[in-house]
Amino acid sequence: MIDTGDSLSSNTTELEDDPVFQAMRLNMNRLVKHVKRKMFMLNALPMIWEKVVPEILKKVKNQENLLEFDVSFLFLFHLLHFQFLTVQIIIFQKSLISIDPSLARSRYSKLVSECPKCSLIDYKPLFYNNSTGTWRFYDVENRGLTYFTPQNHLSFHGLERVRKVYTGICDNFGE
Template identity: 30%
Template sequence: MKSQLKKMLPNIKKKLFILDSFPRIQTEGIGKIAEEMKKGKKTMEEINKSLYDPFHYERGRHRYAELVKNECGSKCELIDYVDAFWNKTINAFQYFDSKGFTYFTVINHVSAHGLEHVRPIYNKICARL
């Protein structure tokens, strides 16, 4: 990432936005969310726990923070999805809504529903430009 950044920085006029690290969803669980919620055998918390590993993303966040701080300064800005996907009630990331609609596809892309969920983040960025 550092070598790629060094190649890009001379061509950046205003800002380079980098999506900060957040827990990757386990793709095999995505298709089961609505079904498990419909059955009612598992709580939202239990479903959440089966969807991601809450620990390993912190290294990526630290790495990106150091990269922005040491390599590009004010030319780079991190986009943080943690606030968008953190559920304060259950103190965990939540990658689906109360109806079971997921914010991600099975290939770890943000779904159309997910884009609407993170739209306020991008609206704030655009308003500042």
């Protein structure tokens, strides 16, 4: 099974040659031939580390440094390449995000650019802070109210936050 966030294989440098992207393209082409008007794809979001979600309320309540908590990587992977051996050193950080979505987002952008019937739905403007360069999936003003459940689903509050995205799609669909 593939994941859109899987890293590029060691011998791949371009998305065109990427087996994950090729599988995504194949699936898109299978689906889009059955679409009359528009096919919507949800752009990738970071995967939230479910064990840290309960910590949000405590960190907000204790007024801890939330910028450190919002750091975009849970694991920093350093690969050391030897002749026939790859050693992986994992440095643990206690943050909310477990998987960075950058590569998956690049794959989706390229996929949508190749498909005239496709449109990308993106939650990044709602959950990403450009000034700090971090994702924030909770509301500090509302005492740490989370937008996602530990299972990486939108909570009721998260659904309310993204409602305007879908309202905009519905309002503009006839155009």
